Amino acid sequence: xTRRRKILKTGNVLVKSTAQLEGIRESGRINTAVLDYVQxxxxxxxxxxxxxxxxxxxxxxxxxxxAPLNYEGFPKSVCTSRNQAVCHGIPNEKEILKxxxxxxxxxxxxxxxxxxxxxxxxCIGEVSEDKRRLVQTxxxxxxxGLLEVKPWKPLGDMGHAIHMYxxxxxxxxxxxxxxxxxxxxxxxxxxxxxxxxxxxxxxMVPGLVFTIEPMINMGGPEVYVDDxxxxxxxxxxxxxSAQWEVTVAVTQDGYEILTR
Numbered sequence: 001x002t003r004r005r006k007i008l009k010t011g012n013v014l015v016k017s018t019a020q021l022e023g024i025r026e027s028g029r030i031n032t033a034v035l036d037y038v039q040x041x042x043x044x045x046x047x048x049x050x051x052x053x054x055x056x057x058x059x060x061x062x063x064x065x066x067a068p069l070n071y072e073g074f075p076k077s078v079c080t081s082r083n084q085a086v087c088h089g090i091p092n093e094k095e096i097l098k099x100x101x102x103x104x105x106x107x108x109x110x111x112x113x114x115x116x117x118x119x120x121x122x123c124i125g126e127v128s129e130d131k132r133r134l135v136q137t138x139x140x141x142x143x144x145g146l147l148e149v150k151p152w153k154p155l156g157d158m159g160h161a162i163h164m165y166x167x168x169x170x171x172x173x174x175x176x177x178x179x180x181x182x183x184x185x186x187x188x189x190x191x192x193x194x195x196x197x198x199x200x201x202x203x204m205v206p207g208l209v210f211t212i213e214p215m216i217n218m219g220g221p222e223v224y225v226d227d228x229x230x231x232x233x234x235x236x237x238x239x240x241s242a243q244w245e246v247t248v249a250v251t252q253d254g255y256e257i258l259t260r
Contacts (some may be wrong), residue, residue: 014181015190015207021249023114024183024209028247028258030062030115031109035260038107044099044125048080052091055107067108067115067186074231079106079119086174086215086223086233088240099125102135104243108186112136115186117211118259119245130218131240137169138216138242145194145212149204149255155190156200162214163195172216174223174241177233182247183209204250209258212243 016024037058038051059066063134066077074090079105081089082097089104097103106119109156121135144165148158159178166173180190190202194214202208217223219239226232235241 009184014184014209016183016209016249017207018181020114021207021209023112024116024247024258025107026110026114027064027114028118030059030064030111031064031107031118034058034107034109035105035118035120038105038162039120039122042097042103042105042122042124044097044101044216046097047093047094048082048089048091048095048097048103051080051105052076052078055105059107059109060071062111064109064111065197067117068106071186078214080104081106081232081241081243083240084235086217086235086239087177087243088233089229090229090231090260097124097163100127100131102127102131102240102242105185106245110186111257113155113184115182115184116259117182119213119243121242123246133180134171134216134240135242136173137166138214141166141194141216141246142212142246145214146248146255146257149212150252151204151206151250151252151254152207154199155192155202155204155210156196157198158204159192159194159201160198161198162212166214166216172217172219172221174217175221176223177212177215179211181208181210206250206252208250209247211245211247213243215241215243234236
């Protein structure tokens with residue numbers, strides 16, 4: 001049962017209390033452990049359905065709930081997005097990981113009513129240099145963004161820094177899909193753009209919790225949603241995409257990473 005909490009807002013942005021931040025940390029520890037399990041077991045020859053089973057079993061074993069399961073009709077416990085799939089890939093038994101694939105595994109957890117969210121990229125076996133460089137750039141983009149997470153700065157500074165870095169590496173950033181506030185709900189304000197103008201957006205105040213999760217495309221930024229399932233987003237040009245995600249809390253002097 002979710003206990004009642006006092007929620008402080010700045011506009012529509014939820015600012016977390018010390019107790020709420022600890023609850024999100026606890027959820028984040030489970031979320032990170034689940035991703036660690038996936039990292040230790042993922043390999044060529046397994047299906048994405050098997051990844052879904054791992055996530056469900058490891059999450060529920062810890063006394064938590066997979067946040068994606070039945071969220072707005074999503075049928076699985078995790079998103080698995082392979083190669084040209086940008087995000088929201090639905091695991092299935094027929095999708096078998098092959099040597100040379102790259103895949104994003106996006107895990108989200110509810111524990112005692114608190115939400116956490118993170119994703120990692122995995123390279124399956126020997127991956128082409130082009131794909132490996134894309135995956136590495138997506139990971140580096142997180143670090144570039146974190147350097148801009150400071151109290152009383154506009155959120156757009158972080159998104160702008162990521163965009164400029166990714167462009168300098170020869171890639172594009174998906175514009176229509178961004179990060180989000182998280183903690184007391186799965187998706188909260190603010191919406192987080194990674195193509196934002198410097199100086200734009202909400203002010204990052206201590207207690208603000210949000211995800212950094214830019215989606216980096218090898219080709220152009222255009223994407224489309226698979227009509228057959230209404231969820232999976234693909235690159236328009238069929239080129240690979242990569243994404244890492246962390247949840248961060250703004251502190252009095254910088255930031256704290258709550259999920260990895």
